[in-house]
Amino acid sequence: MNDVDWAAMADMMELEGETHSPYVRQAFEELKHLAPRRVLDIGSGPGVAACRLAAVFPQAEVTAVDGEPELLTRAAERAERLGVRLRTRVAEFPEGLAELGPADLVWSGQAMHHVGDQQGALRQLARLLEPDGVLAIVEGGLPTRCLPRDLGFGIPGLEARLDASMADRFNRMRAELPGSVAVTENWPDMLQAAGLTDVRSKTFLVDHPAPLAEGPRQFVRRSLERHREMLGDRLDAEDAVTLERLLDPADPAGVDQRADVFLLTAKTVHFGRRPEH
Incomplete structure (x- = not known):
């Protein structure tokens, strides 16, 4: 999809999937009335959601699809540990979608924004669906909050400033993607433009209280480390010092020890159905 080294991020991606699993479970409750014969998880990564799909639909052929063989090895190992049936398939997104064959349910979690032409990719996902099949994509929601506004040191409101810097970086990433096409990210309208009906969106909460x-605490640490790595010299000098203190394992005020660290976010899932005719 782009030049991100996804295999190197495998541990972080699996930790993220486990930490965010409450929204996945809630989203799959919205789908449990289905009786799919074939299910695809596009951009599955290390298979956290794919294994959950395999548990929810044990009679279905569930396939984790990703462009990174190392991540699919993780998915297969996870399925074996959990005792669920899961197939894996190496395929680039969106270039390799046409080779996958039809499915009754297609799930794709936070993969779309890594594709230059998001509307074109949605059309390709929609074409994978059998008549009356369902597409569910995860995009948008709310920024993650983990820290109190006032940490007791540094300038209050650190997370809001980190969000702003990451949003700038995200915009640059989108603009630099191969074949990048500007589009208003109204996902229900985009699903309808891809030929789907019964389009709706629903947002699900992830709430890990202090x-x-x-x-979840390890995920908070890894997320802050990634912010430090990705933002580098874009950080204000005082915020850089604050971040270093938060990541100091010996500091009682750091994220490893302080009692008031929490994790609160929300993820939005957009659903659409391919018409029968």
């Missing part, structure tokens, strides 16, 4: 369990 004090955090080890997994």
Whole structure:
């Protein structure tokens, strides 16, 4: 999809999937009335959502699809640990979609924004659907919040400033993607333009209150480390110092030790159905 080294991010992606699993479970509740024979998870990464799909639809052929073989190895190992049936398929998104064959349910979690032509990719996803098949994509929601506004040091409102810098970086990433096409990201309208009907969106909460369990706390640490890595010298000098203190494992005010670290976010899922005729 672009030049991100996804295999190198495998640990982080699996941790993110596990931390965000509450929204996935809620979203799949919206789909449990279906009886799909074939399910595709496009851009599956290490398979956290794909394995959940395999558990929700044990009679279906569920396939995790990704462009990185290393991530699909993780997905297969996860399926074996959990005792679910999961197939894997190496395919680039969106270039390799035509080779996948039809499905009754297609899920794609936060992969669309890595594609230059998002509307074109949606049309390709919609063409994978059998008549009356359902497409569900995850895009948008709310920024993640993990820290109190006032940490007791540094300038209050650190996360809001990190969000603004990351938004700038995201815009540049989108503009630099091969074949980038500017589009108003009204996802329901985009799903309708792809030929789908019964389009709707629903937002699901991820709420890990303080004090955090080890997994979500580790995800907070890894996220802040990634912010530091990605933003580099774009950070204000005082915010850079604050971030270093937060990431100091020996500091009682750091994210590893402080009791008021939490994790709150929301993810929006957009659903559409391919007409029978």
